Amino acid sequence: MALMITDECINCDVCEPECPNGAIYQGAEIYEINPNLCTECVGHFGNPQCQDVCPVACIPHDPTRVESHEQLYQKYLKITLVES
Ligand code: SF4
Numbered sequence: 001m002a003l004m005i006t007d008e009c010i011n012c013d014v015c016e017p018e019c020p021n022g023a024i025y026q027g028a029e030i031y032e033i034n035p036n037l038c039t040e041c042v043g044h045f046g047n048p049q050c051q052d053v054c055p056v057a058c059i060p061h062d063p064t065r066v067e068s069h070e071q072l073y074q075k076y077l078k079i080t081l082v083e084s
């Protein structure tokens, strides 16, 4: 499943450059994640990079966007093909 950023975000800017898919962006009030681009870092890293760096641990899984590892990998392939 994609990850989401909760309103506990303190806008520290640390996560945005860590995302290999460019899924994180500054929203109207806090940082947000584009679920169409978030692969939970599947295809790039073994674990979600944004979760690793967030100082307030406000990036949980989005329970409304459940995806299997295979689905996440297929999303990664699609994003990579679009970029190349
Ligand atoms: S889990 Fe990975 S792909 Fe998803 S927003 Fe975080 S850094 Fe980006």
Ligand code: SF4
Binding pocket: 005, 008, 009, 010, 011, 012, 013, 014, 015, 016, 031, 053, 054, 055, 056, 057, 058, 059
């Ligand atoms: S690292 Fe966490 S607190 Fe900082 S901008 Fe990203 S989501 Fe917000």
